[in-house]
Amino acid sequence: MKPTRIACAAALLCLSGALSAQTGADAPAKQQLQKVTITGSSIKRLADEKSMPIEVITATQIRQLGLTSVDQIVDNLTANAGSINQVTNNAVFGGDGEKTFGGANFANLRGLGPTGTLVLLNGRRVSTHGMSGGAVDLNTIPMDAIERVETLKDGASAIYGTDAIAGVINFITKTSYQGASLSGSFFMPEALGGGQTARLSGSVGWGNLATDRFNVMATLTVDNNHILRGTERPWATGYQPDRLLTPDTSSAIHANIINQANTALTSAGTTVGTGDATRYTNLNLLAIQGQCEAIPNQIPLAPNIQIWDLFGYTQANSRYRCARDYGRNYMLKSPQESVNGLMRGTFKINDAHQASVEVMASTVKNRGEYSPIQISAGNTTATVNGVTATSNTLLQTTSPYYLNMRALVNAAQFDPTKPIAYRVNFLNDLGLRIRENETDNLRVQTALDGTIWGLDYSVGAGYGESKSSATLINGFPNTKKLVDLLASGKYNPFIMPGKTQTADVQQAFEDMQMRGKIYDGKTSVKTVDATISGPLGNWLAGPLEFALGASARQETYEFSGATGFMCVDSITATTLATYDNKTLTYGCPGNTSSPSLSRKIGAVFGELVARPIKDLEVTLQARYDKYQVIGGTTNPKIGLKYQPLDTLLVRASASTGFRAPTPQQVRQGVVESQLTGQFRDPVLCADQANPTDPTQCARLSLPYRAGGNPALEPETSRQASAGLVFAPNANFQAYADYWQVTLSDRIRQLSTTEMISNYDVYKDNFVRDPATNVVQYLQAGWVNSAGSKTKGVDFGANYQFDALQGRMTASLTGTRMLSNKEQTRDNAPFIEYVGKWSNTTLYVPLKLNLSLGYRTDLWNVTLSGNYRDGYEDQNRGPTAAGGANYTTAQPYTRRVSSYSTFNLVGSYTGIKGLTLTGSLINIGDIQPPFTWHNVDSAAGTGWDPRVADPRGRTVGISARWTME
Incomplete structure (x- = not known):
């Protein structure tokens, strides 16, 4: 670790008083132990057992950290590598597959992508996003119904399924509630402009399980987030x-x-x-x-x-x-309106059996603003x-x-x-391209839990669906009408400057606007599952426990493709002669359809916990999954927990994983788009002073193709971890875990920028005319790369003590990424990405979260901080060599500065039934660190939304009224 990082870490440790905690910052010093189902195991065990690296954050902590959305909760996890949200998934500059993300937010544990993280709700599956079909949209999780979030930072394919390669995030909601509550919050950036967020939520519940033998509860949350534009932040400019x-x-x-x-x-x-x-x-x-x-x-x-x-x-x-400067108009925060509701009924059949039914529904609507169209006459x-x-x-x-x-x-x-002949941008004529995305989600889950013959059992059946659609709002002209006007x-x-088009021309631009729903998609999942667990008696040094289970699910995916619009990225006579000019639309995201696809997955799994010698616990897990068409796979896992001292625990695990490609990655149609800038052919214009073909030195609108790849193979993985937990007393606990994940046939998406910047690696993706050797198009999209090797260390601790007539809690969690090496093809060298800019996942070397809390009967105040390490900026390789066009060689890399922010949140409960909270987010008004990449390379221009929050200093107020 470099000296600057050591100094920063030391400063954070001084502030927090210790390394971070896995348990809650608001956990009491003494806690009654009870057996519960822990994420990562099917066997009920004591709540404080630490056989697995699980990070828990409670609803109280979420509020005290100033986190106001589910994606912020996930971004706050140091194990989550780089945000994947509406801004980073820019639907114009991203690959074709990204245009179906529809304003979704995704998890990205270990940087292995959204499809490598399994997102659960109350331990069971949720339908994936309706258009992308690849991963769960975090917008669908009911924020105010969350009781806690458990993150298993370890491969869990042996228990939950093959897609839990990077880990599991389990959102656990309130299971019973009595009384009524109403809460509201409003957050506003100090700087002028947008970025405000508002929330109103309510909960109601009645029935006592112990006396009434039932409980029925419901929650409803309404959110409204305002857009924040690049023009509202002086640093958000692409011209520096x-x-x-x-x-x-x-x-x-x-x-x-x-x-x-x-x-x-x-x-x-x-x-x-x-x-x-x-x-x-x-x-x-x-x-x-x-x-x-x-x-x-x-x-x-x-x-x-x-x-x-x-x-x-x-x-x-x-x-x-x-x-x-199209980066100036770049969207920094997406506008979003959402309504989330959860209803749950729990019924106690008798002292041994309990039934429940849960219904979750949500509607999420957001807009994306993207660069206006441009043409060459x-x-x-x-x-x-x-x-x-x-x-x-x-x-x-x-x-x-x-x-x-x-x-x-x-x-x-x-x-x-x-x-x-001219090249023009229609910003002042047609405005920005604006697309509205809407996703409706429904989930119904039933369960029967209880004890029979001294064994715990759980049987569940559920249905989930996600329907998404995209609507063109502005900036997409009818191609024929545009041609006729020009x-x-x-x-x-x-x-x-200062002039405008004539009134009839302005009306002509309005008349050519193509508006309406362009495409929609739907995913669904039907599931049934059953587990039984319990003791098998004593064996060797302790009790022998087991779990057996089976599950079956059916997943469906369908995508309409562009309907009612024929999307094109170029204006040619061939286009006008080929297609219906009434539907011909210039510059819209013309994804082709994916046929209705259904696949069935069945699984059986088992778990065995044994104590062969004193203080050693061995957990064996295994799961067999059978995918329709793809085939079957068996994934075992072994976990060890050894406690040589009352104050020290040693844990380790090893497992395998298998991830099938998503339907969208396989079946999405191929679409041809065009680069927004110009292209110099590294073969036909290697020497610009004496090119083989001068027309290929500054070529405009080079076509590229992307979309589904029917030849994709599944990924396979091997995971391992080893760590220590040190707890010398009830008030202090520290841990550190080393982990590594090795992937083969890793599924990744090639970008045009990546290929152009690394021509020697991707030259086979430049499809050339056999006669002229001119590039006809670039082949981008989903591919199986040879593999990757990722490793790092998670660490943290928690310290609680009495002071100032209250309770103090200091904590810090951290992840140190040691390496992420990837191969682009077999026999190619592994390339290191940790600490280096990438246009896909950004692997920041060090992430730290800290908090210092003070709580009394009436007050709860938390000072929290976040540190994101610096990294090497985008590689400007040809520029570094002193290209043919300038005399002074420039450095081709630079270092992006680290990013540290602090938040202060205080709550007061001195009024009966009322909790008042004030928040100050980003106390120092720290702006995002500068990076010299622009939006053609990755999201953001001059800043990186995968790391930073563009709002600046933000003030929040909230109130919660509760009636028991």
Whole structure:
């Protein structure tokens, strides 16, 4: 560990007083022990047994830490590597599969992806997200019904199923409640703008299980989260050239004149003015005048020459070209409205048997705002099946908006007798692309629990479904109407600062807006399960306990694909001649359909706990799963717990896992999209001064394909862990666990940025024309990489003591990622990702959470802190070598600073039945650390939403009224 990290860790330890705790920060010093079912085992055991690395956070802790949503709870886990939420799942710049995420939030334990973490509700499965079909959307969990969250940070495939490779997060709700309560909260960032969140919730319950033999309870929560835009935070900008960050885009609001055959600016370019022999292949009047930034959100492109030379930016094509800071309009927090409800009835049949039925329903609606569309004007004619169409969007010489650049700026080779080809962004004309996502969830779970013949049993049957849909709200034009408007010459692509389009042109843009539901999806899961457990008598040094179980489930997935809209990413005559022009829509997420798919999974599992010698407990688990079509797999697990001293416990485990690809990963149709920036072919333009094919040095709109991959194979894994728990007295406990996970055939999604930046590794994914060797398209999407090796250490402790006439609790949890190495293909070297920027999962080397709490009969005050280690920024390899376009070599890597924030939450209960809480989140108003990646590379521009909270200092108030 580097000295700075050691110093930071030491400071946090001084504040907390100890390493972190696995139990609750508000746990009493003395606790009555009772047998309960612990996450990771089917055998009821004492609540304080520590045979497995389980982290528990209670509802009281959640409130005192200032956590206001389920995804914040999961992000707060140090074992969760990088947030996966509405912002990080940007549906325009992400891969095609990500466009079906529909504003969902996912867990990501160990950085093994959402599908590697099993999310349970009260120990049983929840239906996966209705469009992605891959993992449980955390938005569906009823926040105010949560009693505690148990996170098993260990492979659990032997108990819960093959998809628990990284671990299990089990949300446990209140199982009985009497009385009524009503609560409300409001959080508002101190800085002006959006980001406010509001919640209103209520609970009611009646019936005492002991006396009335029943309990019926219900909770209802309504949330409203306001959007936070990049324009509302000064640091959220993609144009910081002094820090080597500018947008990778070639379009502007005041259009760039581009070189094209048979137009005013030919491929040879033109000189501008006198005394400069450079032939410029892009012209922009504002850029020549040094006035690009006179139009909001527009910036000069020239700094890209030094920064993005990998993508073909040169003096000739960049000096006199404007660009748009599309990162400035990037969504920092998604707007969301949700309603979650839970009803539960528990009925005591007799002293030995108890039945329950639980119904959970939710509606989640959120919006995503994405970059506006852009085009390159051209002239093409095509005939398809007897239909002839022309797409001539060049600006003709007869248009009143034609710019004679020869006369205006002495562009000597500019031919004013020919039309102008241009590249323009429609931010001011069509606005941002906006898509609304809505997900409706339903879960019905019945259970019968009890004791028979001295054995504990549980039988359950459940049904869950998730229905999701996406609706186009704004910014998606009808392609034919757009072509007709541009061809008319009425549109002014060279809009000057402070000017607007004419009224009839503005109305034409409104009339071409394509709105309505574009696609929907549905997942469902039907489950039945049964377990029986109990003692088998004594064997050797202690009791022998067992559990046997069986389960069966049927999973379904279907996705409509784009319906009512024919989505295209390019405007050509072939497109116009091929498709129905009434549905032809430019720039929408055109995912193809996935047929209705159903698969059945059956399983049997067993567990045995033995004590062969004094103080040693051995747990053996095994599970056999049979997947329809894919086949069967057996996954064993062994766990050891050895307690040589009353104050010391040693634990270890080893297991295997198996994860089948999701239906979406296999069956999603292949869609072709286009890059937003430009591309320099590393083969045909390896030497920009003497290229093999000059047309491939700054190519626009390179196609790429992504989607499902029917050839995907299942992942297999091996997990192991070993650790210590030290508890010298009832008030102090510390632990440390080493863990490692090895995956083979790991399923991952290739991005275009990753492939372009590592051409030698992914050159086979560049599909070339056999005759010309020109890249036809990039093959992105889901693949089986060779494998990965991940390892790290979890640690923590808890210390409680009496002071100041109250109870003090100090705690800290932490995860130190030691390594995450991945292979891209067989026989390739393993690449280390811990501490290095990645456009997928970000493996921060060290994550720490701390808290210092003080509680009396009337007050409960908690100071908490979060530390996220720094890491190496995006690799600028070609730039580091001093590309062909500049003279001074720049460092290709830099270090992103660490990120530390502190929160203060205080509650007062001095008024009967009323709890008042005030929160101050991010006391120091710490802004996210700067990173020089932009939104084409990963979510965020100049910051990383996988690490930081963009709200800044935030004030919260809440009140809870309870009537017993």
